[in-house]
Amino acid sequence: xxxxxxxxxxxxxxxxxxxxxxxxxxxxxxxxxxxxxxxxxxxxxxxxxxxxxxxxxxxxxxxxxxxxxxxxxxxxxxxxxxxxxxxxxxxxxxxxxxxxxxxxxxxxxxxxxxxxxxxxxxxxxxxxxxxxxxxxxxxxxxxxxxxxxxxxxxxxxxxxxxxxxxxxxxxxxxxxxxxxxxxxxxxxxxxxxxxxxxxxxxxxxxxxxxxxxxxxxxxxxxxxxxxxxxxxxxxxxxxxxxxxxxxxxxxxxxxxxxxxxxxxxxxxxxxxxxxxxxxxxxxxxxxxxxxxxxxxxxxxxxxxxxxxxxxxxxxxxxxxxxxxxxxxxxxxxxxxxxxxxxxxxxxxxxxxxxxxxxxxxxxxxxxxxxxxxxxxxxxxxxxxxxxxxxxxxxxxx
Amino acid sequence: xxxxxxxxxxxxxxxxxxxxxxxxxxxxxxxxxxxxxxxxxxxxxxxxxxxxxxxxxxxxxxxxxxxxxxxxxxxxxxxxxxxxxxxxxxxxxxxxxxxxxxxxxxxxxxxxxxxxxxxxxxxxxxxxxxxxxxxxxxxxxxxxxxxxxxxxxxxxxxxxxxxxxxxxxxxxxxxxxxxxxxxxxxxxxxxxxxxxxxxxxxxxxxxxxxxxxxxxxxxxxxxxxxxxxxxxxxxxxxxxxxxxxxxxxxxxxxxxxxxxxxxxxxxxxxxxxxxxxxxxxxxxxxxxxxxxxxxxxxxxxxxxxxxxxxxxxxxxxxxxxxxxxxxxxxxxxxxxxxxxxxxxxxxxxxxxxxxxxxxxxxxxxxxxxxxxxxxxxxxxxxxxxxxxxxxxxxxxx
Numbered sequence: 001x002x003x004x005x006x007x008x009x010x011x012x013x014x015x016x017x018x019x020x021x022x023x024x025x026x027x028x029x030x031x032x033x034x035x036x037x038x039x040x041x042x043x044x045x046x047x048x049x050x051x052x053x054x055x056x057x058x059x060x061x062x063x064x065x066x067x068x069x070x071x072x073x074x075x076x077x078x079x080x081x082x083x084x085x086x087x088x089x090x091x092x093x094x095x096x097x098x099x100x101x102x103x104x105x106x107x108x109x110x111x112x113x114x115x116x117x118x119x120x121x122x123x124x125x126x127x128x129x130x131x132x133x134x135x136x137x138x139x140x141x142x143x144x145x146x147x148x149x150x151x152x153x154x155x156x157x158x159x160x161x162x163x164x165x166x167x168x169x170x171x172x173x174x175x176x177x178x179x180x181x182x183x184x185x186x187x188x189x190x191x192x193x194x195x196x197x198x199x200x201x202x203x204x205x206x207x208x209x210x211x212x213x214x215x216x217x218x219x220x221x222x223x224x225x226x227x228x229x230x231x232x233x234x235x236x237x238x239x240x241x242x243x244x245x246x247x248x249x250x251x252x253x254x255x256x257x258x259x260x261x262x263x264x265x266x267x268x269x270x271x272x273x274x275x276x277x278x279x280x281x282x283x284x285x286x287x288x289x290x291x292x293x294x295x296x297x298x299x300x301x302x303x304x305x306x307x308x309x310x311x312x313x314x315x316x317x318x319x320x321x322x323x324x325x326x327x328x329x330x331x332x333x334x335x336x337x338x339x340x341x342x343x344x345x346x347x348x349x350x351x352x353x354x355x356x357x358x359x360x361x362x363x364x365x366x367x368x369x370x371x372x373x374x375x376x377x378x379x380x381x382x383x384x385x386x387x388x389x390x391x392x393x394x395x396x397x
Numbered sequence: 398x399x400x401x402x403x404x405x406x407x408x409x410x411x412x413x414x415x416x417x418x419x420x421x422x423x424x425x426x427x428x429x430x431x432x433x434x435x436x437x438x439x440x441x442x443x444x445x446x447x448x449x450x451x452x453x454x455x456x457x458x459x460x461x462x463x464x465x466x467x468x469x470x471x472x473x474x475x476x477x478x479x480x481x482x483x484x485x486x487x488x489x490x491x492x493x494x495x496x497x498x499x500x501x502x503x504x505x506x507x508x509x510x511x512x513x514x515x516x517x518x519x520x521x522x523x524x525x526x527x528x529x530x531x532x533x534x535x536x537x538x539x540x541x542x543x544x545x546x547x548x549x550x551x552x553x554x555x556x557x558x559x560x561x562x563x564x565x566x567x568x569x570x571x572x573x574x575x576x577x578x579x580x581x582x583x584x585x586x587x588x589x590x591x592x593x594x595x596x597x598x599x600x601x602x603x604x605x606x607x608x609x610x611x612x613x614x615x616x617x618x619x620x621x622x623x624x625x626x627x628x629x630x631x632x633x634x635x636x637x638x639x640x641x642x643x644x645x646x647x648x649x650x651x652x653x654x655x656x657x658x659x660x661x662x663x664x665x666x667x668x669x670x671x672x673x674x675x676x677x678x679x680x681x682x683x684x685x686x687x688x689x690x691x692x693x694x695x696x697x698x699x700x701x702x703x704x705x706x707x708x709x710x711x712x713x714x715x716x717x718x719x720x721x722x723x724x725x726x727x728x729x730x731x732x733x734x735x736x737x738x739x740x741x742x743x744x745x746x747x748x749x750x751x752x753x754x755x756x757x758x759x760x761x762x763x764x765x766x767x768x769x770x771x772x773x774x775x776x777x778x779x780x781x782x783x784x785x786x787x788x789x790x791x792x793x794x
Binding site: 001045103119228252275 | 400404406407437442443449452453465500502506507509514515516532568605647648665669676678683684763764
């Protein structure tokens, strides 16, 4: 008598989790420092000291009933105001607190954004390669997920396929730039073209098409890369943000949804989020973490290690003959495997204690992902293993 | 093009919130210390110092990447183990970590418990008087909410009505003891009878009927009151717990779902919760708060003030001629209004700066709720206002 749809989901094992379990087991055998684990996107640099200081100050100085009391369901007002002001200053979009809804990280933000605009029967488009959790996020709202195939030359948007799939049934598009797993950042040209198409199709179909922009990697953009703010290009944009990667605190689960003020009914939408929360058991993030994050809104952890790591890995991959688009941000790189079956490729890599993730579940079979959020010293040691793996297994590449 | 069901919910104004806003506005006029605000269930005593100390210790001593890193989606293993052990010691039920799922307080626990066992078209029964949020919690799963009318003599269960309503369509019962708003604790006799009926009807209908037991007030039980552990009486029980009231940290949003180990498929159910989370954007509670709460699992804030306040108010109400069942726990009391229309009654009370909540939205019109989680000194001062209100407005009661 248990609900079958959730029971059925148990049989689908996550490849990433299986690989991560392998890495842990192997680490117990040979020492974890000798396992080159590129499977998980867990930040590898410390939270800024200012966050820790803010937490301790709140605990020591603030009246505990006030500090730990219920916060309003949309988030603490002063925190929403500070986020709106920070976004306005940074992007020139006139956000006010009425456009900001505090969430349990990006997953919470996306759950609300989807429920604002899609219902059973509607379609939501995403672009391959994509973060695999988008599938349950979308399908469990009752909406239908459709996947636009990738442009594997650039990992920008495959507009030919997109325009064919953008039917009247599509109510929302979910994008992720900088992108997990490709590491690519959508260019100004890409975002402008996307916005133009959405605007034209909205007019043609006589209904809004909402753009849900998942931006947890916004702060991890490499030198010289064109990284436009999506919300500046398209009115009906909902920005989903998480502090997980920028502040290195993924376990503390804090983020927000920012509705573009130019969106029709923007303020109503934020109020509706409070109603959606009542149905899904969401609660705005813990009070103390809202307040502490608010103290470090314009700070980040020292994210420079990711660019250092990327450059080392990219250079080695190219020198080994891999086809690979150079990442513009994130802590992922997404090369083409050296044989058609990237699962077989990644399995062979395990023999060299290299944990690589095949990209089938990301919607780009034949590719693999490396999450290089590990110490640079370890990246350096891994390159010899990578070279040995490739030269031994693919001598005639 | 916004989803209508959530938009429609915006028009329903919460009576409690309106009263609370009135109290704030009035407080600005005459000083908040002179407003006798019995509207909100926000704990009025401080979190135990041990919790604050544990938080500071974690921040100062633990590796920040480990402290703030992703935790497993079911909760931190050591925390789940500690909760299982604490529950086993306390209630003699052999909980293991496999039966514990960490949640964003009781709302998160109930959202998962419901989705485990009910789908669109199923019925869920609740007993009046009830916490008004149960309505969106249940209705937004797609299930049908049915309300068993109250036994206004005792506020135990109205079994005659219950047995009539317990049809084959009912898949789950949601109860709340100690109860918000009545303050009543279900007796051993009540819980035993409820379990017997559920067991008999499950057998008759050939399917499980699950008991979802919402227990945020478990630690606030007054001297000499019979307060049985519901899970000990019925196998198919899911206990929904929150630390909000016991530790006075409602804003930090932490609780758990404990599936009775005797429940068919108990361990599968906890794993299914991880899948449900993916759909509703739930994330297990913040790592640091899981770890800090784990340090004070068997502690509570100093909850004795609530019993002190209850005794003062109950005595005064009785002396003024109110009909009122004496609360066995919580920080609520639930007297009968002195006229049939409790909204009119509570509106008259506002003239005396007494903020009382009419019980229409709790499913018991004619009654009103007082949340006496305020300082005893203020309770004492409020009694003169209460007496003046009653003697002036209802001289012939």
